[in-house]
Amino acid sequence: MPSAICLLSGGLDSTTCLAYARKQGFDCFALSFDYGQRHKIELEAARRVAEALGAREHRVVSFDLRSFGGSALTADIDVPKDGPDPQTIPITYVPARNTVFLAFALAWAEVLETTDIFIGVNAIDYSGYPDCRPEFIEAFEHMANLATKAGVEGRTHVRIRTPLIRMSKREIIELARALGVNFRLTHSCYDPEPSGRSCGLCDSCRLRRKGFADAGMEDPLEYAADYDASAI
Amino acid sequence: MPSAICLLSGGLDSTTCLAYARKQGFDCFALSFDYGQRHKIELEAARRVAEALGAREHRVVSFDLRSFGGSALTADIDVPKDGPDPQTIPITYVPARNTVFLAFALAWAEVLETTDIFIGVNAIDYSGYPDCRPEFIEAFEHMANLATKAGVEGRTHVRIRTPLIRMSKREIIELARALGVNFRLTHSCYDPEPSGRSCGLCDSCRLRRKGFADAGMEDPLEYAADYDASAI
Secondary structure, X not given: OOEEEEEOOOOHHHHHHHHHXXXXXXXXXXXXXXXXXXXXXXXXXXXXXXHHOOOOEEEEEEOOHHHOOOOOOOOOOOOOOOOOOOOOOOOOOOOOHHHHHHHHHHHHHHHHOOOEEEOOOOOOOOOOOHHHOHHHHHHHHHHXXXXXXXXXXXXXXOEEEOOOOOOOHHHHHHHHHHOOXXXXXXXXXXXXXXXXXXXXXXXXXXXXXXXXXXXXXXXXXXXXXXXXXXXX | OOEEEEEOOOOHHHHHXXXXXXXXXXXXXXXXXXOOOOOOOHHHHHHHHHHHOOOOEXXXXXXXHHHOOOOOOOOOOOOOOOOOOOOOOOOOOOOOHHXXXXXXXXXXXXHHOOOEEEOOOOOOOOOOOHHHOHHHHHHHHHHHHHHOHXXXXXXXXXXXXXXXXXXXXXXXXXXHHHOOOOHHHOOOOOOOOXXXXXXXXOHHHXXXXXXXXXXXXXXXXXXXXXXXXXXX
């Protein structure tokens, strides 16, 4: 069975991506990050999801991006609640986050002699983050093959796999359902209440709720605020 | 004054690179990593060097690459002492290390709105690490400009600056001398004694000692073993 590293935040997209990789026959090594994120509760979701989906291992790498700041997720800046503005990159963007995450995935992949790295990035119903776009992923893959021992020796070719990149949130939710994902295990909110309940109004909650609505499905999560489709 | 992020291990190359960046008029933000390296003592050298060379700030980001292992610097594997073999990538290579380091540098650069990142990689008198080669650096720079907010908005262009990449160790040492570097503050050994004294026989000690010999200069560091030029 081929192996793969699967980046896993515990959210809808990375969970679906892991379920997809498992379905494709990969032995999955799930990788999460405790980077000082406001919504650290997602790590608990990641743990549950990795177990439920039969990941071979689940590692959490810790470092503190709060020391750099620059984002509502890693600094003392409010998470916006009034819906995404398609013209700007939102303040929830964490500088170079996917570059850092993929760099660690590459390190682990190289040690395990694995060539496949799955990441649940999405460039359709997404927050406009630069490091979710196909051109970024292609450039990272090219760099990765020059960065590593196996790449230099021509033994292997690293692949950054992004099965969700061209899907709408509705399509991701439908794929997750077809793959048997238990949505109750996942967590998407950027700014959960101390109880863990999702706020319902941050961009991530909004995208998720609209996806469920579009798919005509019920989201099993509880939200603090009623659904408001006006600002999506 | 333009600002720059300078990766700083406290070794000869990164110290020279920082001194060069300062000389070029950059306001330097030095960045080091506590990644579980065997020679953690280098962080003390980095602190001394950052201060001596007038870096505006010196940050140390911590994470544990020992959890992945795969290198004599991060796993329970002996550091080779019998000289480099030019045909193979040595076991001191740490998987994807420079990718991880540059990813963090990019994150900090983006928060500071800095576009210049200095790294003291060298592809002449080096250990054959894949992530020290010009093609890797070029690919990283290309990726970095697609990864970031400013890159996407076309406001800035990230530059990975590698002033030492085509220099021999002798030339680096001569440049360092011209820049007034205090060699006594630096640390190069991969496997220092508990006292901090350098082993003298690891690849890093050998390259350094040969560089000083070629430059006709005396290395002020103390070594546990006599100099042996036979295996360089």
